[in-house]
Amino acid sequence: MAMLVRFALSLAPMNRILTLLVLVACIALWSKCSTDFDVTGEHKEITTVYGLLDQSQSDQYIRIQRAYLNEEGSALDVAQNADSIYHADNMSVKLIRFDLNGNQQEEIQMNRVESDQSGVEKDSGIFASQPSYLYHTDQPIYEESIYELEIITPEGNVITAETTVVADFRIFTPQDMDSLNFNLNGDSTVQLRWRKDDTGFVYDAKMTMVYEEKEILNPDNKQTKSISDVIISGRREPDQNDIFVELFSVRNLLDFMNRNIEEDPTVQRRFLELQFNFVAATEDVYNFQLVNFAQFSVAAGQSRPQYSNLEGAIGVFSARYNSPLAGIGLQAGVVEQMSCSPITEHLNFKGHPGSLNYPDCPPQ
Numbered sequence: 001m002a003m004l005v006r007f008a009l010s011l012a013p014m015n016r017i018l019t020l021l022v023l024v025a026c027i028a029l030w031s032k033c034s035t036d037f038d039v040t041g042e043h044k045e046i047t048t049v050y051g052l053l054d055q056s057q058s059d060q061y062i063r064i065q066r067a068y069l070n071e072e073g074s075a076l077d078v079a080q081n082a083d084s085i086y087h088a089d090n091m092s093v094k095l096i097r098f099d100l101n102g103n104q105q106e107e108i109q110m111n112r113v114e115s116d117q118s119g120v121e122k123d124s125g126i127f128a129s130q131p132s133y134l135y136h137t138d139q140p141i142y143e144e145s146i147y148e149l150e151i152i153t154p155e156g157n158v159i160t161a162e163t164t165v166v167a168d169f170r171i172f173t174p175q176d177m178d179s180l181n182f183n184l185n186g187d188s189t190v191q192l193r194w195r196k197d198d199t200g201f202v203y204d205a206k207m208t209m210v211y212e213e214k215e216i217l218n219p220d221n222k223q224t225k226s227i228s229d230v231i232i233s234g235r236r237e238p239d240q241n242d243i244f245v246e247l248f249s250v251r252n253l254l255d256f257m258n259r260n261i262e263e264d265p266t267v268q269r270r271f272l273e274l275q276f277n278f279v280a281a282t283e284d285v286y287n288f289q290l291v292n293f294a295q296f297s298v299a300a301g302q303s304r305p306q307y308s309n310l311e312g313a314i315g316v317f318s319a320r321y322n323s324p325l326a327g328i329g330l331q332a333g334v335v336e337q338m339s340c341s342p343i344t345e346h347l348n349f350k351g352h353p354g355s356l357n358y359p360d361c362p363p364q
Contacts, residue, residue, distance in 0.1 A: 047087070047159055049315040051149065052285065053095075055141040055165055056322045062093065062110065062135045064151065086133050092152040093135045097145050105145070110135040141319075143167045143199075149310075149317045161310040161317035166280050168321060169197035172243075174276060177327040182250055182334055192246040192276075196238045200280030200321065203244065205232035208275040209257065211349070213267050224272070227260035232278075234286075250334055254343040263346045270350045271335050274328040281320035284309045288316040336361070 051062030065085050095108040115132040141147070143165050151159035172193040174180060182188040192205065206228055214222030232246050239245045261269075291307035308314045332354035338344050339351040340361035351358050 047151070047153060047157070047313040049149075049151070049159065049161070049310055049313045049317055051135075051317050052281070053141050053147055053163060053165060053319040054322060055143060055167065055319075058138060060095075060110075060137050060139075060141065061115075062149070062317070064091070064093065064133075064135060088154040090154050092150075094150045095137065095139075096148040096150060097142065098148065100144055100146065102146075105142075106139075108137050108139045110137045112136075141165055147319075151313070157312055159310055159312035163282060163284065163309075163318045164199060166282060166319045166321040167197055167199045169200055169278075169280055169323065170195040171278055171323060171325065174274075174325055174328050176325050177329075178325075179329040179331065180248075180274070180334075182331060187249050187251045189247045189249040192232070192248055194244050194278060196242040196244060197280060199282075199319075201236065201283040202286040203232065203235045203278065203280050204230060205246070205276055205278045207231045207256070208277075209253075210272040210275065212270045212272055214270075216266055216268055226275075227257070229256055229260060231256075236286075250337060251343075253334070254337065254341050257338065257344050257347060257349075261347050265348065268348050268350055271330065271338060271352075273326065274330070276325045276328065278323045278325075279320055280323075282318045284316055284318040285320060288318075 046067035048065050048067060049062065051060070053060055064087065066087055089112050091112075093110040093112075095110060097105045097108070099105055112133050113136045115134050144167075145165050146162055147165065148160060148162040153159070172195070173191060180190045182190055194203070196203075208226050208228040210224060210226045212222055213225050214220075231248065231252070235244055235246070287307045288309070306314065307316075309316055309318065332352035335349075335352035336355040336357070338347075338349040345361075351361070356362075
C-alpha cells in the first residue's frame with residue numbers, strides 16, 4: 001500500500017498488482033467517507049475496479065470487486081466470504097481499442113483467473129484471499145491508442161472507463177550494465193536523467209540493491225538478497241527542455257542500506273549490482289492517489305469527495321509504463337565506503353578488491 005501512496009506506481013509492474021492493491025482501500029474509504037449513509041435504504045450495487053494497462057508488460061490484469069451492505073451479522077465474517085466480495089463468473093469484461101481518430105480496432109474479452117495461479121498474489125488482510133480473482137488478457141497493448149473498459153455485471157449494470165496508453169520514454173542515465181560515475185569528492189552525486197513523454201504525466205523510480213550474504217563460520221551457506229525503495233516520487237515538471245534531472249549521492253546510497261538491512265555479526269555481505277525501475281503514469285493515476293489517499297489524515301472523519309474515472313463504479317482504470325534497468329555497478333571507492341563508512345560499517349560489507357586499501361579501510 002505504501003508504494004501506491006508514493007506511487008509505485010508499483011509506480012511496480014502490472015503483474016505485481018498486489019503491491020498497488022487499492023480495491024480494499026476503495027471499499028473502506030467509500031464506507032468511511034459517507035457520513036450520512038442510510039443503512040435501511042434501498043440496496044445499490046457498488047463495484048470497485050482497479051486496473052492499469054502497461055504496454056511494457058506481456059500480461060494485463062484488472063481487479064473487480066464489489067462492496068456490500070450486510071444488515072445482519074459481522075461485516076468481518078462477510079469479508080471472509082469470497083462470494084460476498086466478487087461478482088459471479090458470468091460477468092462480461094472487455095477491452096475495446098480505438099485509434100486516435102476514434103475508429104474501433106479490436107475487442108478483447110478478458111477472462112477471470114485465480115490470482116495465485118497467475119503468479120499474482122493478493123495482499124493479506126480482512127478480505128478473503130482464497131480464492132482471489134483477477135481479469136486477465138495476454139493480448140498486446142498498442143501505443144497511440146485509446147482503450148475503453150466495458151464491464152457488464154451479472155445484475156446487468158454497465159461500467160465503463162477509458163484511457164490513453166503511456167508510451168516508452170528515454171532514460172539517459174543510468175543505462176543497463178552501466179556504472180554510476182561518482183567522483184568521490186566529498187558527498188559525490190550523480191544525475192539520474194530521463195525525458196518526459198507526452199503520454200506520461202507523473203514519474204517515479206524505484207532502486208533495488210542486490211547483494212550476497214554468507215555465514216562467516218560456514219561460507220558455503222550463502223544466498224542472494226535484495227532491498228528496494230522508492231527514490232523518486234511524483235515528478236511532474238521537467239527541469240529543462242523536457243529533461244528530468246534527479247541528484248543521487250553516495251550518502252543517499254549508504255542511508256538506503258542502513259535503513260533496509262539489519263545488522264548481523266554472523267554474516268559477511270558483498271555488493272553485486274543496482275537495479276532501477278522508472279515508471280510513468282497518466283494524470284488519472286496521479287489524481288486518484290492525490291485525492292483518495294488524502295483521506296488518511298486528521299480530516300479523514302469528514303465527508304470528502306473521492307476521485308474515480310469510472311462510470312457506474314469507483315476506482316481507477318488507466319495506464320502506466322515500467323522501464324527497468326539492471327546490472328548497474330559502482331566504482332571500487334564506493335564499494336569501499338559500504339564497508340568502511342560509519343553509516344554502514346556495522347553491516348559487514350566486504351570491500352572491493354580494486355580499492356587501494358583492500359582488505360583494510362583507509363586510514364582515518
